[in-house]
Amino acid sequence: MPRTKTSSALELLVPLRRDDPEPLHRQLERQLRDAVRTGRLAPTSTLPSTRALAHQLAISRGIVVEAYEQLLAEGYLASRPGGSTRVARAAIAPNTPTPASVAAAVAFDFRPGRPDLDEFPRAPWLRSIRRVLAEAPSERFGYLDGRGMPELREALATYLNRVRGTVADRELTVVCTGFAQGLHLIAESAVAAGARRAAVEDPSDPEYRAMMAGCGLEIVGIPVDHAGMRVDLLDRANVDLVVVTSAHQYPTGAVLPPERRAALVAWASGRAGLIVEDDYDAEFRYDREPIGAIQGLCSERVIYAGSASKVLAPGLRLGWLVAPVSLVERISAAKKTADLGSPALDQLAFADFLTRGELDRHLRRMRPIYRGRRDALLAALHRHLPMLEPVGASAGLHLLAWLPRELDEAAIVAGAEDAGVAVSGLASRQIAPGGRAGLIFGYGAIAEAAIDEAVRRLAGVVTRM
Numbered sequence: 001m002p003r004t005k006t007s008s009a010l011e012l013l014v015p016l017r018r019d020d021p022e023p024l025h026r027q028l029e030r031q032l033r034d035a036v037r038t039g040r041l042a043p044t045s046t047l048p049s050t051r052a053l054a055h056q057l058a059i060s061r062g063i064v065v066e067a068y069e070q071l072l073a074e075g076y077l078a079s080r081p082g083g084s085t086r087v088a089r090a091a092i093a094p095n096t097p098t099p100a101s102v103a104a105a106v107a108f109d110f111r112p113g114r115p116d117l118d119e120f121p122r123a124p125w126l127r128s129i130r131r132v133l134a135e136a137p138s139e140r141f142g143y144l145d146g147r148g149m150p151e152l153r154e155a156l157a158t159y160l161n162r163v164r165g166t167v168a169d170r171e172l173t174v175v176c177t178g179f180a181q182g183l184h185l186i187a188e189s190a191v192a193a194g195a196r197r198a199a200v201e202d203p204s205d206p207e208y209r210a211m212m213a214g215c216g217l218e219i220v221g222i223p224v225d226h227a228g229m230r231v232d233l234l235d236r237a238n239v240d241l242v243v244v245t246s247a248h249q250y251p252t253g254a255v256l257p258p259e260r261r262a263a264l265v266a267w268a269s270g271r272a273g274l275i276v277e278d279d280y281d282a283e284f285r286y287d288r289e290p291i292g293a294i295q296g297l298c299s300e301r302v303i304y305a306g307s308a309s310k311v312l313a314p315g316l317r318l319g320w321l322v323a324p325v326s327l328v329e330r331i332s333a334a335k336k337t338a339d340l341g342s343p344a345l346d347q348l349a350f351a352d353f354l355t356r357g358e359l360d361r362h363l364r365r366m367r368p369i370y371r372g373r374r375d376a377l378l379a380a381l382h383r384h385l386p387m388l389e390p391v392g393a394s395a396g397l398h399l400l401a402w403l404p405r406e407l408d409e410a411a412i413v414a415g416a417e418d419a420g421v422a423v424s425g426l427a428s429r430q431i432a433p434g435g436r437a438g439l440i441f442g443y444g445a446i447a448e449a450a451i452d453e454a455v456r457r458l459a460g461v462v463t464r465m
Contacts, residue, residue, distance in 0.1 A: 011056060012048050014028060014032065024063050025064075028059075032076070032077075036071075043087050043088065044086055047084070107420035107454075110422055110441045110442050110443065111445070115309075116366075116444055119369065120313050124356075124361075125353060145341075146341060147171075156173055157169055157170045160306070166292075166295045166304055167296050174320065174323060175319070176342065178307045179278060182319045184338075186321070189327055195274070197217065197240055200220070200243050201222060201228075201243070201244060202222060203431070222234065225254070227255070228244075229260070231260045232263065240271075240274065242268070244294075246277060255394070265297050274327075276305060286374060307320070312359075312362070316346060370443070370444060373446065373447075377399065380451050380452045381401060385459050388402065397442055398440055402437070403436075409426065409438070412462060415465070419460065421461075423439050426438035
């Protein structure tokens with residue numbers, strides 16, 4: 001890494017007291033020495049030049065020179081002729097507390113919800129960022145309304161209408177920092193509009209359930225079977241809104257069939273209820289035709305929610321909501337209150353990325369990669385753990401494998417961790433007690449060549465039980 005020379009552009013906080021009997025050069029020495037000892041000035045970090053620091057502190061340059069020379073002699077600082085003055089590489093570092101427990105090293109990672117970050121399309125994303133920096137109007141980098149950049153909302157509406165069969169409009173689209181924030185905004189807005197009870201799938205993500213409960217909603221679990229949520233149980237549940245992963249249920253992988261979709265829309269229309277459609281994993285499909293979004297059937301009663309977390313990377317923190325006319329202003333106001341809007345540069349770059357078809361190209365490239373991993377996982381399970389029953393493997397980045405009733409799910413998960421294999425159990429996602437046990441295998445972030453060995457190790461754990 002190239003070193004930065006000392007410069008007047010560098011600033012350093014050093015409080016000096018002119019009414020103190022201690023000489024200024026001694027005060028400066030002590031302040032800098034303490035800053036190095038405590039880690040406030042890290043090893044190899046560059047210091048301002050003597051002239052620049054003297055100007056900043058309104059003292060003579062000789063005072064700074066004397067302090068620097070003393071710390072150079074003590075070994076706290078280092079310099080070279082014509083170069084910068086830096087904190088010495090061997091300077092004392094701050095004491096770092098040792099964690100009470102350190103997780104065992106994970107050799108094979110089957111944790112769900114993780115795409116392959118090594119496959120992030122860096123080159124096209126960089127091109128989009130460069131175009132945005134060169135071409136975006138200056139006003140785009142100021143504060144806008146809570147819905148997000150108009151370019152991204154326009155690009156999202158066009159893309160979702162084309163690919164997911166939505167009825168989206170840029171004026172009804174709100175940009176957020178991922179599904180988690182989107183769900184929080186929806187829950188806040190629904191409670192403000194009078195909602196009190198929310199139905200969620202059982203099993204489902206416990207963190208999202210806790211988030212909704214924290215907004216004031218009473219959570220009601222609706223069982224999931226081989227065809228997704230039991231929509232026929234909604235009437236007796238007496239709920240105001242429903243959160244559903246209809247295209248690829250998390251974590252069972254079930255797909256909500258047309259008749260249940262129609263029944264769900266009929267429930268929402270008859271009760272004036274709200275459907276939150278989490279379009280989880282819909283972009284990756286292998287053994288079935290694409291399924292359109294429920295929002296396209298009933299846009300006035302459905303909030304469509306999506307994100308870039310699985311298709312690109314969760315670190316982008318980009319998500320979107322397509323809301324009914326009756327709720328979009330309330331949701332966008334909640335977004336503006338939360339954080340004054342998502343980062344402008346990322347939104348504009350993603351708009352360019354979408355408009356130029358880069359996301360379509362990325363998905364076409366990734367589908368065969370993930371399908372190869374899915375196939376390798378199914379083959380390994382059949383070879384090493386034939387007693388497990390995989391389901392929900394036709395799409396997405398994970399599958400669920402039902403366990404025989406005599407096997408202990410928690411013990412297998414713990415034993416797998418000891419063997420260097422990270423795999424998730426179903427129990428933590430279940431609401432009603434006593435449900436069937438299962439293991440969730442995410443294959444988005446594991447290399448295809450490593451899958452057989454990972455399952456073989458897991459089989460050894462199961463065999464010992």
